[in-house]
Structures are given as C-alpha cells and as structure tokens.
Amino acid sequence: MAVPAIEHDGQRLTDELPRRLAGRHLRVAVVGDAIVDGWLSGRCQRLCREAPAPVVDITERSFTLGGAANTAANLAALGARVRLVSAVGADPPGESLLREAEQADVDTTGTVVHPARATVAKYRVCAGGQVLLRFDEGVDQPPLDRAATAELVRRLREAVADCDAVLVCDYGTGVLGGAVRAALRRLRERLPLLVVDAHEPGDWAELAPDVVTPNAEEAASVLGTAIGGDSAQRLATLERHRDDLFAATGASTVVVTLDRDGAALLSRDHPTHRTWARPVPDHHTAGAGDTFVAALTVAAGTGLPLTTSVELAQAAADVVVHRPGTAVCDTEQLAHRLGSYRDAPVAHGQLADLVAEHRTAGRRIVFTNGCFDVLHRGHVAYLNQAKQLGDVLVVAVNDDTSVARLKGPDRPVNTAADRAAVLAALSCVDHVTVFDEDTPVDLLRRLRPDVYAKGGDYTPEMLPETPVVREFGGEVRILDYVPDHSTSAVIDRIRTTPAAATPGRTR
Structure with missing residues (x-):
C-alpha cells in the first residue's frame, strides 16, 4: 500500500515536518553491509620506543552500529519501521551488532548469522579529538556461500513484500552478490521506491534505481573521470556529465554527496539543486552519509519533493557531524535543528x-x-x-x-x-x-x-x-x-x- 503524500503545508522546512514524517511510519527494508564501528579514545603524550609511533593510553571504548546497520538505526530514529537484511558472523562483534540494532528498534529477522563468517568491524583510535589510526577486521572475505545466499534471498523477499521503500547499502564486503541483485531485479516492479548507496553504483544500474547517492569519489569512478577542485569546479564537472551519470547508474535521480561542500541533486527533469553543509573537522563526519541517505529516504518515500528531501537530509547530517563518533539523528533532534530558525x-x-x-x-x-x-x-x-x-x-x-x-x-x-x-x-x-x-x-x-x-x-x-x-x-x-x-x-x-x-x- 502506498504511503499518502504529505500535503502542501507539510513541505515546509519547519520543526513540525520531522514529526509529521515520523507519524507516517514508513516501512523500509535496508539491504546491505552491516558493520560494527569501534571508537577507542584516550591520551597521547609520548612515542613508543620501537618505532616513531604515538602511544595512546585508552581511557574509553565505545562500539556502535555502522554501515547499513547505522543507516537502519537512523531510519528507525526518524520514525520508520525498518528491517535489516544482511549477514554477520557468529562472533562477539556480530552479537553486539544484533543487540544494538534491536535496541534501536531495527527488526533483525532479515539478517543471516553465518558461523564461518567474520563480522565486519572498523575501529578508530583517537586522541585529542583526532583520529590517529583506523584498523579493520573482516573486510577481505569471500562472498557468501550458496546456502547462506539462498537464505539471504529468502529473507529479502519477506522483507520487501510490504515495504514502502528499499534502501541498498553496498560497501563491497561480500554480502551483496549477483544472486541478491537478481532477486531485487525480479522484484523491481513491486518496489515503490529504490534507493542505492553503493561504492560501485554502476553495479546496480540494471535495476534502474529511483535514487543513487554516490560521494564525489564514487561518482568519479563510475564516470571514469576526475571530479576535483573546489566546490564550484566539482559542481560544474557534474553538470557536464549529468547525462553520463544517469546512463552509468541507471537512475532517474543522482544525489552526489560532497562532504563539507554539501550535496548536489541531479534529476532528469529539473535544474541541479545544491545543498550547503556546516563544515566541521573531517574526523566528525563518520556515519554522516548514513544519516543523509536515511533522512532522504524517509522524506522521498513519504512523497516530499526531492529538493525538500535533500534539504532535510542535509539538516539531519549537520546534526550528527557536530557530535563525536558515529551518531544517529532522531526526530526530535532534527525538529530542534529546524525549529532553531524561528528566530x-x-x-x-x-x-x-x-x-x-x-x-x-x-x-x-x-x-x-x-x-x-x-x-x-x-x-x-x-x-x-x-x-x-x-x-x-x-x-x-x-x-x-x-x-x-x-x-x-x-x-x-x-x-x-x-x-x-x-x-x-x-x-x-x-x-x-x-x-x-x-x-x-x-x-x-x-x-x-x-x-x-x-x-x-x-x-x-x-x-x-x-x-x-x-x-x-x-x-x-x-x-x-x-x-x-x-x-x-x-x-x-x-x-x-x-x-x-x-x-x-x-x-
């Protein structure tokens, strides 16, 4: 059943809009790579004797949802009913991820627990507010085996049966293979809204997504050309190659995230629309893309115009980048951000x-x-x-x-x-x-x-x-x-x- 569109006055960027969107309880299936984000923080006052490397005395550890799991948590925090379709290992990080997801009101019945697989985890070591090192686990793994893939496809079919939107989060960890893409292709006509957030968006072109959300580097890769320079130069390059972007991604709308320079919305029928971000240090931007695509999906899936949707998404991303670690933007935080403009x-x-x-x-x-x-x-x-x-x-x-x-x-x-x-x-x-x-x-x-x-x-x-x-x-x-x-x-x-x-x- 389609979610009714927001009425005229609901398109205004006021503090009431996030609450109205939350009240629609959009049903979203998030399909992709669930990751554990770890943050190890402490003091750094010396170098080690063995090498010119800093020594960090760890005083605080935190482990949060990352990747598709963080996107799902952001969706749930904005009022959506979310099912996470993914695969994790039967290991402590996997157990932690499932527990955190359930506490965030994310339905994990679509997630396969594979005993021979390691849960992908990315750990950042920080001192003095700076990220000094990141080390990853479980990234270089073979694709899921045939049995696990068949089970993932079965759970995918269940998850999308009555959803209002499907959000694909493909970060190349081996969870999403050809069988998953083939299953979504067979189901494509039933999907009211398909959003793809992928390191290689061209891999999903055959599904003709409604929206793809590459960053500048990913857009450059799919185009086979550099997108460098300042924000004006990058925007001009995207403008020149907009038709190539549509062709390479198969999408009718492309939203290119530009980090501290905001985002560019390119659609076939309207002029390019750009958003402007509130710049922060780069180490504060972890997970901001997940928040952006989650808010964009909630807004577009509920019928808001895409220009309003990307503005709302930018506001949500601006909320989380001003908080340390991998954060989530909920309805009230977004409402407060928009409400701050009353004066x-x-x-x-x-x-x-x-x-x-x-x-x-x-x-x-x-x-x-x-x-x-x-x-x-x-x-x-x-x-x-x-x-x-x-x-x-x-x-x-x-x-x-x-x-x-x-x-x-x-x-x-x-x-x-x-x-x-x-x-x-x-x-x-x-x-x-x-x-x-x-x-x-x-x-x-x-x-x-x-x-x-x-x-x-x-x-x-x-x-x-x-x-x-x-x-x-x-x-x-x-x-x-x-x-x-x-x-x-x-x-x-x-x-x-x-x-x-x-x-x-x-x-």
Whole structure:
C-alpha cells in the first residue's frame, strides 16, 4: 500500500515536518553491509620506543552500529519501521551488532548469522579529538556461500513484500552478490521506491534505481573521470556529465554527496539543486552519509519533493557531524535543528556587522529580496542559483504590511517570522532579515553587496534597485524564471483543490 503524500503545508522546512514524517511510519527494508564501528579514545603524550609511533593510553571504548546497520538505526530514529537484511558472523562483534540494532528498534529477522563468517568491524583510535589510526577486521572475505545466499534471498523477499521503500547499502564486503541483485531485479516492479548507496553504483544500474547517492569519489569512478577542485569546479564537472551519470547508474535521480561542500541533486527533469553543509573537522563526519541517505529516504518515500528531501537530509547530517563518533539523528533532534530558525531574522545593524566581517574575510556577498509567501520550487531554484554567484547569500523579506500593499489585503498567507524561518532552513541561505519598505534600496545602500540577484521575468532596467546597486559598483543578475510556479498560482491551486485530495508520490 502506498504511503499518502504529505500535503502542501507539510513541505515546509519547519520543526513540525520531522514529526509529521515520523507519524507516517514508513516501512523500509535496508539491504546491505552491516558493520560494527569501534571508537577507542584516550591520551597521547609520548612515542613508543620501537618505532616513531604515538602511544595512546585508552581511557574509553565505545562500539556502535555502522554501515547499513547505522543507516537502519537512523531510519528507525526518524520514525520508520525498518528491517535489516544482511549477514554477520557468529562472533562477539556480530552479537553486539544484533543487540544494538534491536535496541534501536531495527527488526533483525532479515539478517543471516553465518558461523564461518567474520563480522565486519572498523575501529578508530583517537586522541585529542583526532583520529590517529583506523584498523579493520573482516573486510577481505569471500562472498557468501550458496546456502547462506539462498537464505539471504529468502529473507529479502519477506522483507520487501510490504515495504514502502528499499534502501541498498553496498560497501563491497561480500554480502551483496549477483544472486541478491537478481532477486531485487525480479522484484523491481513491486518496489515503490529504490534507493542505492553503493561504492560501485554502476553495479546496480540494471535495476534502474529511483535514487543513487554516490560521494564525489564514487561518482568519479563510475564516470571514469576526475571530479576535483573546489566546490564550484566539482559542481560544474557534474553538470557536464549529468547525462553520463544517469546512463552509468541507471537512475532517474543522482544525489552526489560532497562532504563539507554539501550535496548536489541531479534529476532528469529539473535544474541541479545544491545543498550547503556546516563544515566541521573531517574526523566528525563518520556515519554522516548514513544519516543523509536515511533522512532522504524517509522524506522521498513519504512523497516530499526531492529538493525538500535533500534539504532535510542535509539538516539531519549537520546534526550528527557536530557530535563525536558515529551518531544517529532522531526526530526530535532534527525538529530542534529546524525549529532553531524561528528566530532567524537578523536586525539591520547586526546584519551590517556580519556582512562587514564576511567582506573582511574575502567573501563575495549576494543579496536578494522578495515576499516569499508560500515558498515553492521556483523560489528554491532561484535562491540556489543566487547562492552560487558568491559565498554568502542574504535574503531580505518584506514584512506583512508591505506584502499587503504589494499583493493585496488577503496576503500574506504566512507571517514574516514564519517566512523568514522557512527561508533560513534552506542550506543555501546564510542570513535573513525583514524590511518594511516596498523596495530594499536603503538596505542595499547600507550593505553594498557584490551582487544583487532577482528571480523572475525581469530585466535590470525594470528594477528600481538597479541604479542604486550600480552606483556603489555592484552587479545586477537576473536568474532563471520558472513558469507556472508563482506564489499566486500555488495559492490558487490550494484553494481549488478538494481537502481530501493529496499529491501523488514522488518517484
């Protein structure tokens, strides 16, 4: 049975959205490589005598779920009903993994315990907040034998029989072989949503996944080309090779995770959408990809637009990277993160100080403004483009009185505080402020941005702000116009749509 799509107002990135998604209890089968993540932490104050190697006095040990098991735990923490289809050894790490998974509300009846197999484990040795060493166990193993594979396939069929989404996590440890892919291929027409997170996404192309989520290195491998340089260069390379990515992965949507640079959403029918991450030290990023793909699956599987889904996924990943070790983002943590934007608007004086700090640091300032009443895909697309014109995006929002003057007495639908909070939750937006004039010319004179961007079917000469911006040496840029996505059109559709109707599922 298909999960009904979230209604119009459920697409807004507010603290209520994670709770609404959790209430749907999406049924997800996670198929893939379950791993134990170990963290050994202590003090390092000397080198050993035998070699120039640091000596770590271990004071703390922790063992958590990793790989497909961590993805399953993140799904469960976000309200999904999850069954883990995998294989582990009949060994202490395997026993620990199953016990931890069950405590995380993950159904492990789909997991095969194999007496001749070692559970994959990855241990990190840390001191002073730095990872000094990682050592792995059980990685180089032969594929599962015929009997274990047959049992895994049987449990796979049971797990996907009534699921809403299947998430494949293939990290090359020998659990997922040709027989598992063949079984999923036979079941493909029954699967409402198939997401693939794999080191070699091309191996799954014959299944025509709905979404694949490679990182930049994996995308480069499947393309057979380098994806290097800064974030803009990497994004440009992905843009040039987008059709090759679709062909090589068999997917209709590719989400390339770019570590500290966020992620790029490439789909066949829409412009590329990018998210921006809150950078942290690299040693804090373990498991962030698992959280990202879990949140993406929950959102897309429940019918949210893919742009909203990747923004939600980025927010969830940003939660876990600010915590040590391999962490999980639950519904309330994600709601708190999104709810923190309720006080998003910045006063003009404080904003001027912030912009001055950015400019001193050599950052390029982009400014845009609008009513942004009932945020829609056209808004999101043009804000995403605006961010890519510089380093810092400032969005000025008309207050309620000026919206009523500009749009009519029945507007705005949402208050300025609500509109600002939703805008601030977009990863491309750095600062939001509210102004009460019909045009932001006074604010432009005060901030003197490098670029003034507007979305729509304008020309620079039509804008009263253009002379002001050019007066202080700024640049005016008109961004792409997305037809049939005006706020008025969205409001008209909401008003004329019967209350019982819901949009179709996003595939």
